[in-house]
Amino acid sequence: MSSSVTAIVVAYNHGLFLRQALESILHQTKHVDKTIIINNGSTDSTEDVAKEYVSLYYPYIQNYSYKENRGQLTAFNRGLELSDTTYTCFLDGDDELDHRYIALALHGFEKEKKAAVAYSNTVLFGQRAYSAWLTYPKEWRKKEGSSYTIHSPAYCEHVKYLLKKMNYINNVALFNTQYAKDVGGFIEHDRYDLRHYLWYRLFDIGHTGVHIPHVLYRYRHHSYLQENNQWRVRKMQADNPIDKHILYYQEEIERLKDSPFYKTELVLQRLADNFKCDCEK
16 A cells, blocks of 8 residues: 655755755655645745745645744644654755655565654765764764765664664654654653654654665755754753763864864864763763
């Protein structure tokens, strides 16, 4: 039986990148039934790009805009509310999908009937890709040609609750829409980001996942502070040692980036090792 899919593209000042994100959805080998752009109060050309694509592809592509940035929580839950298909995925407006992504993710669900989440491997790209790559566990990191890739662990019962320690499921994971709504959608947590906490709650009540062993998600890293900015939007307070160290880590990189030693692997590896060690305490 054919499964329907909605792609939610959440964009905040992603005017330079939104076309690439939307084109990566349009060129899927398996048709996406609906694409919804959530323009979260952008002040750049995001709205113009969104309207351009709506004029070409409505009602297949739709646009919902906030006049002011309402934060990730509001944008994500609005997107989930608007999805009425079997499966949903969220794509940030500056990231991209491999053209096989939807087809292979749906194939994963066909093999694993009980799965609530299908996730793939990831390639990091952009100016800060290498430095971001070093922050992932060493066993996940692969250098494939000129690409820095993250190979998430395959799902199994042993891996299932690794989510309590770290998020191995990428941002664009395809998930069962109704299951997500049943657990209350996206909820803020003082340690996990919105998607991470959703995966955790789905697994905690007995749902399972399926890993797609291909690199299907292109995750742009153009600023060391992009995660930090998200936290500020969500008004996260770094009250525990892990969050405090993440903030310290990002601030330390910003201080080092003008140093002549900044691009040396020694400095970056030292920061990455310190980050992982503190998070594992």
